[in-house]
Amino acid sequence: MRSNQQAPVSLKIAAAAGLLFLHLPILLIFVYAFTTEEKSYQWPPPGFTLKWFAVTWGRPDVWAALKLSLQVASISTVIAMLLGTLCAAAVSRSKFFGRETISLLVILPIALPGIITGIALRSAFSLAEIPFSMWTIILGHATFCVVVIYNNAVARFRRSSASLIDASMDLGADGFQTFRYVILPNVGTALLAGGMLAFALSFDEVIVTTFTAGQQTTLPIWMLEELVRPRQRPVTNVVAMVVVLVTFLPILGAYYMTRDGDRVDGQAR
Amino acid sequence: MTISVQFSGVCRFYGDVKAVDTVDLSIQEGEFFAMLGPSGSGKTTCLRLIAGFEQPSAGHIEIFGETAELVPPYRRHVNTVFQDYALFPHLNILDNVAYGLMIRGIKKAERYAEAEQALDLVQLPGYGARKPSELSGGQRQRVALARALVNKPRVLLLDEPLGALDLKLREQMQDELKSLQKVLGITFIFVTHDQGEALSMADRIAIFNQGKVVQVGSPEDIYQRPDTRFVADFVGSSNVIPADFADKTNTAGQWASLRPEAVRLVDSGGRTAVVISRSYLGAMTRLVLDINGIRLNALSPSNQALPADGEQIQVDWDSADVRLMDSST
Numbered sequence: 001m002r003s004n005q006q007a008p009v010s011l012k013i014a015a016a017a018g019l020l021f022l023h024l025p026i027l028l029i030f031v032y033a034f035t036t037e038e039k040s041y042q043w044p045p046p047g048f049t050l051k052w053f054a055v056t057w058g059r060p061d062v063w064a065a066l067k068l069s070l071q072v073a074s075i076s077t078v079i080a081m082l083l084g085t086l087c088a089a090a091v092s093r094s095k096f097f098g099r100e101t102i103s104l105l106v107i108l109p110i111a112l113p114g115i116i117t118g119i120a121l122r123s124a125f126s127l128a129e130i131p132f133s134m135w136t137i138i139l140g141h142a143t144f145c146v147v148v149i150y151n152n153a154v155a156r157f158r159r160s161s162a163s164l165i166d167a168s169m170d171l172g173a174d175g176f177q178t179f180r181y182v183i184l185p186n187v188g189t190a191l192l193a194g195g196m197l198a199f200a201l202s203f204d205e206v207i208v209t210t211f212t213a214g215q216q217t218t219l220p221i222w223m224l225e226e227l228v229r230p231r232q233r234p235v236t237n238v239v240a241m242v243v244v245l246v247t248f249l250p251i252l253g254a255y256y257m258t259r260d261g262d263r264v265d266g267q268a269r
Numbered sequence: 270m271t272i273s274v275q276f277s278g279v280c281r282f283y284g285d286v287k288a289v290d291t292v293d294l295s296i297q298e299g300e301f302f303a304m305l306g307p308s309g310s311g312k313t314t315c316l317r318l319i320a321g322f323e324q325p326s327a328g329h330i331e332i333f334g335e336t337a338e339l340v341p342p343y344r345r346h347v348n349t350v351f352q353d354y355a356l357f358p359h360l361n362i363l364d365n366v367a368y369g370l371m372i373r374g375i376k377k378a379e380r381y382a383e384a385e386q387a388l389d390l391v392q393l394p395g396y397g398a399r400k401p402s403e404l405s406g407g408q409r410q411r412v413a414l415a416r417a418l419v420n421k422p423r424v425l426l427l428d429e430p431l432g433a434l435d436l437k438l439r440e441q442m443q444d445e446l447k448s449l450q451k452v453l454g455i456t457f458i459f460v461t462h463d464q465g466e467a468l469s470m471a472d473r474i475a476i477f478n479q480g481k482v483v484q485v486g487s488p489e490d491i492y493q494r495p496d497t498r499f500v501a502d503f504v505g506s507s508n509v510i511p512a513d514f515a516d517k518t519n520t521a522g523q524w525a526s527l528r529p530e531a532v533r534l535v536d537s538g539g540r541t542a543v544v545i546s547r548s549y550l551g552a553m554t555r556l557v558l559d560i561n562g563i564r565l566n567a568l569s570p571s572n573q574a575l576p577a578d579g580e581q582i583q584v585d586w587d588s589a590d591v592r593l594m595d596s597s598t
Binding site: 161163164168170171173181185186 | 355357
């Protein structure tokens, strides 16, 4: 219902205050990326400079952490997309013994506190004598990424009728064509949304990472370490700003893509 | 006459459940064939066996003389109109109808032209740009029909296609399907649990009960001359009465059927009956009668003088209208 009445002033102020509370701290992060003061977060900043961008550019540790984070997030998202979609398809398409249990077990890791998942994985890795590496981080992240994909996909599978696959086969499409022209367009947007969420979750994950990483430093771990160091503090802010901008763009893009989702027709066009 | 679909001793078991039990059928080319039966009687499973979604556990299926077993659904010249229509929600109507042609690699302009023609055929011209969700149930049903017919199947399977429509629309679609089948001249195999639908549309009807075909025949055969009690009960509202009661010359222990409209009110010389209730059905009125403890339905034209409830009357019927039945089922 759309009302033509004006909202009361008090409500407007409350709404503005709420939005400011949410977004002002982020703006502060941006401002500190340009400050001339490098040892403490002094307000107001004594001066503004662009030199921290050059400094950040020249820091190999930033590049290494960024590269590792991107690798971990993409690989664990891909693994989660494969496993999560298959699992969702199985649970929603067929009936078998223990189906509800499997559904619960898949969702459980996201309900567990990250610290439990972390400790459990760490002791499991040492029991099995698996050396810590990028792959142990990826395994840790995949546990919660799978849940996100699974939840998105299972909801979409349940909404789309099973006879669609029969109909496609009936009209002459083999298994691959049915997947390409019917299943994928129907679950595609759900997978995209789930994949983005999984990527974002993995990209800024700290707790599970601290337990499953050896000497490797992902970007959020690097930031955490950097905060206790009194030198070149604004470099952290520059990195934070770049991360915000870089993650914001795909989210914006995906928003426009899924908003148009009704018309994603799986046809060559 | 070419046989389009031939079932020889076809069975389909799910564990211990015999969904289809030793079915023999031959369906002629160009025939409007109905499979009629209560839910769970195996008629839909038979349809899915023809479409190729199910494989027979035993027996043999031929479609136009070719063995159908192990031929996947996408290689059969058979198309289906699904009960829930199964339109692709992500495609518009034109792309839905053109789907089969797109799969076969037919060029865009050509397949869209054919899809438009198919939409004309089902009286939905100009609906191509809409989405399935923007159409009514009856319109979706027509789209499902167009989507199947555009592939020029040799056999069209229809799984309770009118089940979700309201009465008026259902009657209209019955007429349209019937005339469409005449125009196209292809085999229609139609699954329904509605005996009125089967009787009014089909050239021949197979009655299913518990996985078996209990009778195959023309609508007149099925209606006038049911072979078994089940058929008499299921198709319409026939009276099932002891044979020796229906006609004194019959032996006791058998059952006979008697159509309600065959029961006449007479002035004298008939059997004495008490009117238990009457219901006005428009042109006809249904009388429920009691003759020495046996219930009998009678249909009488409403324009004649009808007895009141509780009144004693005389009724009679011709022995030719009594149909003796197989007592086993």
